[in-house]
Amino acid sequence: MKVLVAAEDSGSLKDISFPFGTNTSVQQSTQPTITTFASAGRSSYVQRMIIAKLNAGKEYICIARKGGIIQLYDVNPPHALFMEWKDMTHPPDDAFVGLEYVEGKLSSCTATGKLIIRDLQSISDSTNDYYTLLGEPINAFRVHPNQPNIIAYGGKERELEISIIENICRRESNSTTDSESDQLSSWYIAAIPTGRTLSRRKLWKAKNVKNDELDLRVPVWISDIRFLDVNRNSQTDFRLAISTRFGHVRVYETKYSRKPIVNVEVGEHPLIALSPFINDHEIIYCDTNSTTARFNLINGRKGGHYSGAAGSVLCLDSFFPEQERSMTEGNEDVATSVARVPSGEVPLLATGGLDRFLRVYNLQTRELVAKVFVGAKLSAVCIVDGNSTVPPEPVSERESDEEEDEEAVDSDLVKTEGERKRGKRLRTEEALTDEVGSKNKRKKRVRMHDELASQDDDEEDDADDVWNLLDAEEEEEEEPRIKKEEDEDRVASSSSATQSSLRRRKHGSRAATSR
Helix, strand or coil: CEEEEEECCCCEEEEEECCCCCECCCCCCCCCEEEEECCCCHHHCEEEEEEEECCCCCEEEEEEECCCEEEEEECCCCCCEEEEECCCCCCCCCCEEEEEEECCEEEEEECCCEEEEEEHHHCCCCCCEEEEECCCCCCEEEECCCCCCEEEEEEECEEEEEEEECCEEECCHHHCCHHHHHHCCCEEECCCCCCCECCEEEEEECCCCCCCCCCCCCCCEEEEEEEECCCCCCCCCCEEEEEECCCEEEEEECCCCCCCCEEEECCCCCEEEEEECCCCCEEEEEECCCCEEEEECCCCCEEEECCCCCCCEEEEEEECCCHHHHHHHCCCCCCCCHHHCCCCCCCEEEEEECCCEEEEEECCCCCEEEEEECCCCEEEEEEEECCCCCCCCCCCHHHHHHHHHHHHHHHHHCCCHHHHHHHHHHHHHHHHHHHHHHHHHHHHHHHHHHHHHHHHHHHHHHHHHHHHHHHHHHHHHHHHHHHHHHHHHHHHHHHHHHHHHHHHHHHHHHHHHHC
16 A cells, blocks of 8 residues: 655655555554655645646646645656646745646646646646636635536635636547547647636535524635536536535535535534545545544435544545546446445545544545554645555454463363372362361451450459449548538528527617617
């Protein structure tokens, strides 16, 4: 398996080759082969990355860097620089929000709305780039996979729009021979009389959903766009899915309505990117809270999580083994069902983000098939080659325990008869020793209990004697005090009687005198 990742910290690309089952978190696991190239520093880190296949059939790595630089590198080592274009953004700090390669046309779009389309069929021509202005702000941009003249874009407080580039035309089949048609794309850029400015015409524009329960306007902020049912050969009938920074996934049918036919809030966190599934009924999304999940566009429900990430997932890429062959054979769709995946090959999903790990999942079963530590925050990921060999199932913990038990049983069987008897005798002696010891301990415990009980009885008797002595002493001290108090009471009563008799006599004498 071969995967390309872009490291934001160093502005470099990393070519990572590894087999299924690789996990750098385990020391005994197979280690990957990592080749670092195209380092340009953090100030010129890679914002977008795709694989472009030119007319000669050779594949190139196409990247868009911060600062308005677009480069083409050879996909095979030593990854030589093939072509470079500078000053593609204005101002220089403008960011690329889209990079698409369809039918030999390389389209790049910036956040300020500058769209540049370059015809790579005449790559040596210095005047093969054309541009148009879409207006700002733009946060998401996508080109129709089968019609390079159809573009969709949107952004913060800017609804989804679909436009047609009228200068990109389909080539007539009778105008070229078979040998020329093999080398030339079926689309070309017609002569532009007004220089290199493209003519654009708006085909369709979405309308916002109805107000919320508080009758407030729902804000708009589109983060990614994906075309669905791409084999519809029409300029008025399109099916699209978008994600928003407010946690919504919406599906539009341009033929029936300007409002979304599906509008589901899949989470409370902002959604970052969308990636296609093996059919057009489901789609993969990621958010800023380490969630990567599958979403059903028909019933509006989640189909399962791709777990493992410890931080925000910033980039996704889906790989379908039969995609290229299906397009060349003219089938209905690209791997529209599980039956389209050939035996021994599996569709894959690669993710990368803040936790500095590259994770590769089986797109159908959501099983983690590889985990590689990159050492830098990933800003873009692209699967170049998927491994066609499916690894054997790992041994579970239960199976390993059963194997250990079987080994232990086998080791017991090889013991001799004498060893078994000796072991039995030792176990019997140990059991008897334990029994005798337990009996002795029980007797000792009973004896200690009796001694403590007798000590408690003696202590109670001593306490009673002490209390009796104290009571006797108190009685002896109380008798003199009581006798003294009685004498004092008698003296006091006699004195009071004497005084009262004297008062009567004195009163009687006074009465006689007055008479």
